Amino acid sequence: MACKVAGRADNGRTGILAMVTQEVEILSPIQTFWLMTLDVVILNWNGRKLLEILLPRVAERSAVKGVTLVLADNGSDDDSVEWVKTNMPDVKIIELGQNYGFADGYNRALALLESDYCLLLNSDVEPAENWLPPLIRVMDGNSEVAAVTPKIKDYNNRQHFEYAGAAGGYIDKLGYTFCRGRIFDNVEEDRGQYDTPSKVFWGSGAALLVRRKLFLDSGGFDSHFIAHMEEVDWCWRIKNRGYEILYEPSSEVYHMGGGSLNYGNPRKTYLNFRNNLFLILKNQYGTKAWLIIAARFVLDFVALLNFFFKGEGLHAAAISKAHRNFLKDAGRYKAIRKQLMRSVKARQHPEQYRGSVVLDYFLKGKKEFKMLRFKPDPK
Secondary structure: OOOEEOOOOOOOOOOHHHHHHHHOOOOOHHHHHOOOOEEEEEEEOOOHHHHHHHHHHHHHHOOOOOEEEEEEEOOOOOOHHHHHHHHOOOOEEEEOOOOOHHHHHHHHHHHOOOOOEEEEEOOOEEEOOOOHHHHHHHHHOOOOEEEEEEEEEEOOOOOEEOOOOOOOEEEEOOOOEEEOOEEOOEEOEOOOOOOOOEEEOEOOOOEEEEEHHHHHHOOOOOHHHOOOOHHHHHHHHHHHOOOEEEEEEEEEEEEOOOOOOOOOOHHHHHHHHHHHHHHHHHHOOOOHHHHHHHHHHHHHHHHHHHHHHOOOHHHHHHHHHHHHHHHHHHHHHHHHHHHHHOOOOOOOOOOEEOOOHHHHHHHOOOOOHHHHOOOOOEO
16 A cells, blocks of 8 residues: 655754754764764554644654654544644654554654654653753764663653663563563662663663664564564564664653553453564574473463463463464464574673573562662673
8 A cells, every 4th residue: 555755844854963962062073973864753543632742742852953753654544644734744744554553564664764763752652851862872872783762751650660661671581571670560660770871682662763774674673563572573683683772861751651552451462472472483592492482381371370360361362362373373483583593693692681580570579670680781
């Protein structure tokens, strides 16, 4: 289906340097001649209410010469696109024509852009003041950095981190994801304990600055994932190729969460369990990938029983469906894995926790990041 791209205002595509120079007293040669361009890309589907509340704030806090605000619409059937055209004519609009899901929607939108950097921003995110310069400086200063994530806090409880990303994401030896500031359902208060820039395993797709060409050349998000864990999969894939993902705490955003699927939605449970198995199969180097998947089937079954005995049968059924569909598609993903393993340059990552957060959290009561005694490499 054809895509439509509406016009944009001329934001001076070579002007990000002006923003950076305001923030830095002494400029490096790279910063002096840096003429990169950046698009802040919001993927929308029937999000009129969110856009009315948050898009003006995003526009105001991203109003920097050289930065363009882009709305990529996933075939909305409400009047969100018309509202933006009428009320915010400076926003560039890409109409994708149908709902491609979160993963492929972003892939298609970024393929239609020409900027050097793209900041993927959920429609339910509000950035803080001065959020862009710290992210840009990090990306500009190191060509080995593929992506940068800001500090992500709870929109409704701004003293606390937010579930999806917090202060940067990690993964344990069995493929369970967690964050500095959030392990399973325990979300920490932001007391400044994670205010050090650092390398992380993954950055949240709620707010993630990426190198556009590298993102696309590496395959972008896996469209089969649809939504959920697609950013973890991409970050693992790109780290295997030798690039880094960084967390920059001086940039903050506030995330509502559950904008696409509510946290209690069985569909979300299905995608999380299925996609978690796929990303292990695709990215875990060596034969131990199969051992990890076998262990995950056992642990996932325990989770299924837990849902069942709590009377949450729909979530139990979602896990069962996730396993069935994983097995159905495993053959195709084995072929993808074989191809990806050829490009692996980094077989191990210090940002992968060698312990088990399941055992630490549920059996040992370690509910905060500092209790893990996990010290990944600093920035």
